[in-house]
Amino acid sequence: MKEEKKKGFLKRMTRRNFLKTAGVVGGSFALGVGSGGLFGNRFSARAAAPIEIKIGALLPLSGPYGIEGVWAQKSGELIAARYNREGRAKVTFLARDDKATPGVAIARARELVENDKVDWLTGTLAGHTALSVNQVSRETKVPYMCITQSDQIMTPGEWHKYMFHLSQTNHMISHAVASYTSENLGKKWYILIADYAWGQANLMGFHAAAKAFGAQVIGEDKHPLGTTDYSTYIPKIVAAKPEVLLLSQYGRDEVNALKQFHEYGLKKMMHIVNIVSGLPIMKEMDQEVFEGTYSGIHFYWGLQDKIASAKRVVAHIMKEAGHPPSSLCVMTYGGVIEIVEGILRAGTKDPEAVIKGMEGHKFDNFRGPEYWRKCDHQAIHNYFIVKGKSPKAVKGEWDFAEVVGQHGGEKAFKSCKELGLST
Amino acid sequence: MVQFSLPILCNQIVTGVVLGMILVLLASGLSLILGMMSLINFAHGAFYMVGAYLCYYLASQTGNFWVALILAAVVAGLVGIVTEIFLLRPVSEGDLSLPLLLTFGLVYVFQDVIRMLFGLVGKGVGTPSLFSGAYIWGSLIMPKYRLFIIICGAVIPFLLWLFMKKTNLGLIIRASTLDSGMVEMLGIEPKRIRTLVFGIGITLAGFAGALVAPIRGVNPEMGGDILIESFIVVIVGGIGSIKGPFIGGLIIGILISLASLFYGEAANIVIYFFMAIILLVKPRGLFGVEGLLE
Numbered sequence: 001m002k003e004e005k006k007k008g009f010l011k012r013m014t015r016r017n018f019l020k021t022a023g024v025v026g027g028s029f030a031l032g033v034g035s036g037g038l039f040g041n042r043f044s045a046r047a048a049a050p051i052e053i054k055i056g057a058l059l060p061l062s063g064p065y066g067i068e069g070v071w072a073q074k075s076g077e078l079i080a081a082r083y084n085r086e087g088r089a090k091v092t093f094l095a096r097d098d099k100a101t102p103g104v105a106i107a108r109a110r111e112l113v114e115n116d117k118v119d120w121l122t123g124t125l126a127g128h129t130a131l132s133v134n135q136v137s138r139e140t141k142v143p144y145m146c147i148t149q150s151d152q153i154m155t156p157g158e159w160h161k162y163m164f165h166l167s168q169t170n171h172m173i174s175h176a177v178a179s180y181t182s183e184n185l186g187k188k189w190y191i192l193i194a195d196y197a198w199g200q201a202n203l204m205g206f207h208a209a210a211k212a213f214g215a216q217v218i219g220e221d222k223h224p225l226g227t228t229d230y231s232t233y234i235p236k237i238v239a240a241k242p243e244v245l246l247l248s249q250y251g252r253d254e255v256n257a258l259k260q261f262h263e264y265g266l267k268k269m270m271h272i273v274n275i276v277s278g279l280p281i282m283k284e285m286d287q288e289v290f291e292g293t294y295s296g297i298h299f300y301w302g303l304q305d306k307i308a309s310a311k312r313v314v315a316h317i318m319k320e321a322g323h324p325p326s327s328l329c330v331m332t333y334g335g336v337i338e339i340v341e342g343i344l345r346a347g348t349k350d351p352e353a354v355i356k357g358m359e360g361h362k363f364d365n366f367r368g369p370e371y372w373r374k375c376d377h378q379a380i381h382n383y384f385i386v387k388g389k390s391p392k393a394v395k396g397e398w399d400f401a402e403v404v405g406q407h408g409g410e411k412a413f414k415s416c417k418e419l420g421l422s423t
Numbered sequence: 424m425v426q427f428s429l430p431i432l433c434n435q436i437v438t439g440v441v442l443g444m445i446l447v448l449l450a451s452g453l454s455l456i457l458g459m460m461s462l463i464n465f466a467h468g469a470f471y472m473v474g475a476y477l478c479y480y481l482a483s484q485t486g487n488f489w490v491a492l493i494l495a496a497v498v499a500g501l502v503g504i505v506t507e508i509f510l511l512r513p514v515s516e517g518d519l520s521l522p523l524l525l526t527f528g529l530v531y532v533f534q535d536v537i538r539m540l541f542g543l544v545g546k547g548v549g550t551p552s553l554f555s556g557a558y559i560w561g562s563l564i565m566p567k568y569r570l571f572i573i574i575c576g577a578v579i580p581f582l583l584w585l586f587m588k589k590t591n592l593g594l595i596i597r598a599s600t601l602d603s604g605m606v607e608m609l610g611i612e613p614k615r616i617r618t619l620v621f622g623i624g625i626t627l628a629g630f631a632g633a634l635v636a637p638i639r640g641v642n643p644e645m646g647g648d649i650l651i652e653s654f655i656v657v658i659v660g661g662i663g664s665i666k667g668p669f670i671g672g673l674i675i676g677i678l679i680s681l682a683s684l685f686y687g688e689a690a691n692i693v694i695y696f697f698m699a700i701i702l703l704v705k706p707r708g709l710f711g712v713e714g715l716l717e
Contacts, residue, residue: 063644064642064644066538066543067542067543067544070543195687195688221683221687222687222688223683223687223688223690224687224688224690224691224692226648227690227691228639228645228648228649229442229445229639229679231438231441231442231569231680232435232438232439232442232679232680232683232684232690233683233687234434234438234564235431235434235435235438235562235564235684236431236435236683236684238562238564239428239430239431239434239562252545252640252642252644252645255545255547255640256639256640259547259637259638259639259640260638260639263550263557263566263568263569263638264557264564264566265556265557265559265564265566280543280544283544284544284545284546284547284640284642285547285640286547286548286549288549289547
């Protein structure tokens with residue numbers, strides 16, 4: 001009887017049936033139905049529905065800084081899409097135009113919290129709009145991943161435990177730029193700043209750094225924000241004969257100033273160092289103008305040659321957006337990663353649990369190793385110095401500069417004690 | 424710290440003159456349109472921006488800055504003529520606020536069109552090789568291209584003056600401003616005169632934009648601040664005269680420059696104070712023509 005059954009089974013197990021059976025069994029294993037496999041994670045994740053995370057971003061999507069905002073929005077959407085594709089989390093990235101105006105930023109941030117029910121806020125480009133978003137975060141206890149530089153946001157009056165500061169402080173960037181300058185370019189400085197809160201904060205930082213590095217400030221000027229002609233400041237600067245002209249300008253101010261300093265031949269008389277620059281700004285200048293000038297920068301895509309995480313981000317954004325990432329792009333991108341990974345580690349969206357898990361956490365998302373300082377939620381990281389390439393050395397549309405220095409770590413930031421902050 | 428000295432002061436005045444000449448070019452067209460058409464053209468800065476972008480585009484296409492400079496002014500002027508015929512003319516007979524609102528709206532239209540055509544990132548125009556570099560006389564540095572701007576700022580208002588005072592067409596324009604009915608009775612259509620005046624004014628704006636493209640950033644918002652400065656020049660110099668914007672522009676340029684020397688933060692504010700004083704002492708401005716816009 002047994003023999004008959006066996007024969008019958010073998011008879012029924014034709015070559016075709018065997019292939020069918022093997023296909024189903026093998027396929028099941030390969031797809032990870034049982035014990036995981038090539039697509040195991042994906043299917044396991046499907047089994048347990050991925051956590052849904054809504055992130056609301058305030059960015060300048062129009063106006064003079066529109067290009068920065070639009071690029072950053074795209075970067076945020078790209079990283080959200082990657083999480084969605086991988087199935088580890090279902091991330092919705094909602095960008096709103098803050099028009100780089102505090103009043104607009106506060107209204108849009110409230111809408112994101114009250115109407116869209118976002119779990120986290122992020123943005124902005126400008127320090128004063130960051131303070132507006134920060135206010136909404138403090139009131140609503142919706143955590144805020146701040147991606148712009150600000151000293152003020154790290155003061156006892158503004159700081160709160162629901163805020164994480166991924167970007168730099170003015171103190172940090174002026175310290176970093178001054179450190180490189182005093183070591184490599186000279187110690188006789190003339191300072192020219194845009195006369196508003198950001199510039200004033202950088203000026204204080206430069207003076208503090210001058211003391212720290214034994215440099216001498218032989219002159220300083222403040223120009224109104226949005227000045228289009230800097231020629232009127234040049235005679236005084238030239239007469240002072242500094243070794244270095246330190247600038248605190250960003251955007252169109254920087255473009256106009258560097259154009260005119262080049263026109264007047266200042267680069268032959270002194271080094272020109274700007275505290276911060278960005279990819280779209282470099283694009284606006286002739287390379288001849290940018291050549292030989294130094295700038296601080298949050299992130300430059302050329303870092304991909306030195307930092308593995310930078311290489312990954314640059315490749316992703318370059319492939320999808322068609323241009324290398326700017327500083328705000330990677331800040332937005334990296335901010336989303338930190339939010340999502342923080343939630344995934346905590347296994348919940350409860351802000352208290354997520355914050356606790358993020359404090360002291362070490363990560364490397366785009367600019368090398370860094371960590372969240374527990375006492376004030378400041379990301380302790382590096383700031384970079386670039387030098388404009390000569391037009392002949394430029395290779396391709398986006399090749400403007402080479403990275404010549406970096407400065408950072410705890411020593412570049414004020415301690416929590418100095419800031420008067422502590423969790 | 425920097426010691427103030429006579430050479431620095433002289434340097435400062437020279438840089439102020441250059442700055443003033445840029446304002447002269449822009450304000451001349453603005454004053455012409457305001458004086459001859461009684462139209463406050465809020466879009467003047469936008470046409471200045473269009474001139475700069477045309478210069479960028481034409482220079483990159485032809486590889487010749489000088490061709491681009493001339494063509495940019497001409498094309499901007501043609502855009503101005505089309506704007507006057509199809510947009511301003513239909514509303515010029517109605518409420519006085521309509522042309523005002525229209526030109527205000529045009530600022531946004533032009534900015535957005537430029538953003539769509541050229542993208543959000545600003546553009547750079549190189550200094551023509553003929554004028555690259557600077558002359559250095561002792562402590563005075565004078566970029567060659569700025570010297571060219573001074574020449575343009577002096578020659579163009581002079582040519583405009585010649586045109587207005589010494590040609591029949593100039594005479595007709597002036598007559599049309601004072602009594603358009605009488606000019607019409609003589610068989611000349613005032614509408615055409617208005618179109619011509621607007622075209623000339625916008626050509627000057629386009630030329631100014633193209634001229635500054637090598638020394639300033641070219642971006643969609645570049646017309647905003649300079650428009651305010653140009654209005655101040657027109658108010659200080661006086662409406663309706665040609666020497667008004669010329670003298671006004673020089674004064675404002677030098678004032679900004681001297682303020683930068685002594686107190687940089689006040690460089691922008693000082694011109695508003697000066698304008699207020701002029702308005703109190705001479706309400707028509709320094710060389711304003713009696714009866715215009717009154």
